[in-house]
Amino acid sequence: MISIRNIGRRFGAVEALRDVSFDILPGECHAIMGENGAGKSTLMKILSGVIGEFDGQLVLNGKPVRFSGTREAEAAGISIIHQELNLVEQLSASANIFLGREPTLIAGILNQREMDRRASEILCELESSISAQATVGSLRIGDQQLVEIARALSLRSEILIMDEPTSALTESEVERLYRVIEKLRARGVTILYISHKMNEVFHLADRITVLRDGRFVRTLQKSETSPKQIAHLMVGREIQERNRRSVASGALAQPAEIALEVRNLSLPWAGQAGRYRLKDINFQLQRGEILGIAGLMGAGRTELLECLFGAGGRKPQGQIRLNGVECRFRNPADAMKSGIAMVTEDRKRLGLFRQLNVRENITVSALRELSVAGVVMSAREKRRVIQQVESLSVRTAGIEAGITTLSGGNQQKCIVARCLLTNPKVLLLDDPTRGVDVGAKAEMYQLMERLAEGGMSMIVTSSELPELLTVSDRILVLCEGRLTGDFAVHEATEQKIMEAATSGGRVLATA
Ligand SMILES: Nc1ncnc2c1ncn2[C@@H]1O[C@H](COP(=O)(O)OP(=O)(O)OP(=O)(O)O)[C@@H](O)[C@H]1O
Numbered sequence: 001m002i003s004i005r006n007i008g009r010r011f012g013a014v015e016a017l018r019d020v021s022f023d024i025l026p027g028e029c030h031a032i033m034g035e036n037g038a039g040k041s042t043l044m045k046i047l048s049g050v051i052g053e054f055d056g057q058l059v060l061n062g063k064p065v066r067f068s069g070t071r072e073a074e075a076a077g078i079s080i081i082h083q084e085l086n087l088v089e090q091l092s093a094s095a096n097i098f099l100g101r102e103p104t105l106i107a108g109i110l111n112q113r114e115m116d117r118r119a120s121e122i123l124c125e126l127e128s129s130i131s132a133q134a135t136v137g138s139l140r141i142g143d144q145q146l147v148e149i150a151r152a153l154s155l156r157s158e159i160l161i162m163d164e165p166t167s168a169l170t171e172s173e174v175e176r177l178y179r180v181i182e183k184l185r186a187r188g189v190t191i192l193y194i195s196h197k198m199n200e201v202f203h204l205a206d207r208i209t210v211l212r213d214g215r216f217v218r219t220l221q222k223s224e225t226s227p228k229q230i231a232h233l234m235v236g237r238e239i240q241e242r243n244r245r246s247v248a249s250g251a252l253a254q255p256a257e258i259a260l261e262v263r264n265l266s267l268p269w270a271g272q273a274g275r276y277r278l279k280d281i282n283f284q285l286q287r288g289e290i291l292g293i294a295g296l297m298g299a300g301r302t303e304l305l306e307c308l309f310g311a312g313g314r315k316p317q318g319q320i321r322l323n324g325v326e327c328r329f330r331n332p333a334d335a336m337k338s339g340i341a342m343v344t345e346d347r348k349r350l351g352l353f354r355q356l357n358v359r360e361n362i363t364v365s366a367l368r369e370l371s372v373a374g375v376v377m378s379a380r381e382k383r384r385v386i387q388q389v390e391s392l393s394v395r396t397a398g399i400e401a402g403i404t405t406l407s408g409g410n411q412q413k414c415i416v417a418r419c420l421l422t423n424p425k426v427l428l429l430d431d432p433t434r435g436v437d438v439g440a441k442a443e444m445y446q447l448m449e450r451l452a453e454g455g456m457s458m459i460v461t462s463s464e465l466p467e468l469l470t471v472s473d474r475i476l477v478l479c480e481g482r483l484t485g486d487f488a489v490h491e492a493t494e495q496k497i498m499e500a501a502t503s504g505g506r507v508l509a510t511a
């Protein structure tokens, strides 16, 4: 059992945690919830030895402990899977799993074969088909995460901390993770689980602890609470429920002004002759319209956005017309010049510059516009960054703070801010509220509505259907790379969308 007693931690002027006390019971699945920046990750870093300096006490099975480094925590049976994964991308899966504990032959020579064998055994147990020798950097995020879990398993950890483990997983990977968690629990492993997804927390947790502004609010038995109560405890006020946008009150121009048009867009499947990732996609996006793209994982949502943005080396066939002019973007810089911006799905790989500060991360795409003859206009830059930071309620010690000092959800908001600063006409948002807390989600929806009213057109995907139904004017459904549904939002239901999303590529009802 772990007792967290009066734990506090400051980062300069920011008080990330203050006087937090609660217990974690052996074998339970304990969820920690709270808004972006509430202190969840900081507390988990203290438990797992990443942060060694803090006020208060950590008591493990009756003994006060203080870890200076993850190795010490691991030796005491506590492992962590970080929000932003923490692997050596150049090394193989097995080398990552046994990093610092590599099996050796006599004379200290690395026993590669034994290491690979043991790694394969664990990966197999996790229902993973990745090779122990695969370079971690070449793996999908979901598989990278399994490598981290495999590491925890190889350590025979008694307590496993998962910090937003599902934020980058596909639906089938999430299901696999659930099964892995079941297995671990059957072995008596205690799980500490952080997530912004209520349905996950209510599926997995026995108890839920809520933090707000670095303070302990309450620990509740799952059976005695509800998502509504938890959300309320998290933000300390009622969250304004958004109603569906009604097109009538929206700002859609009449007659319709077409901002973007896609004609017969197809994306061949590299190396698979005659097969397509996307096939014959046709649609129009009006000025001021928010178009939602629904579909299961792998249906082609991200690929479609990448085609429109010239990203990911995609070479689509067909036509993309922006304000009536046909365009073909070779890369994102091209697309941005023409007024298209994109918030990408994978913030660690594509989004953030970890060595830069908040201001630099926000302005990096708009530098051309903000500079005169190559000299960045600092006062103007600052003003616009501050404006963005305020309108998105980014929680940061200041715009000069290092981007990595922000909580995960606040980093995501900075990427959105960066896109907005380029003043796009068409904004592509690939799962923009992932890792963002309930309160901030509501703010993001309001922002999207404001932008639409100002004439910006948006295409948005989301891993949560209710979210799409809330923000969109119209919803297109993709299934296996084909458009299988097209619904005005007032005619769309979750049921209809799911039917189109699972139609096996057959074009169903369009409303
Ligand atoms: N290394 C650091 N330097 C400065 N400030 C930090 C550092 N790490 C965290 N903070 C600050 O401490 C506060 C708590 O951050 P933390 O990452 O624990 O939040 P969180 O609850 O995990 O949020 P999210 O849901 O967005 O992941 C935030 O205000 C954050 O900016």
Ligand SMILES: [Mg+2]
Pocket (backbone or CB within 6 Å): 040, 041, 042, 083, 163, 407, 408, 409
């Ligand atoms: Mg966090």
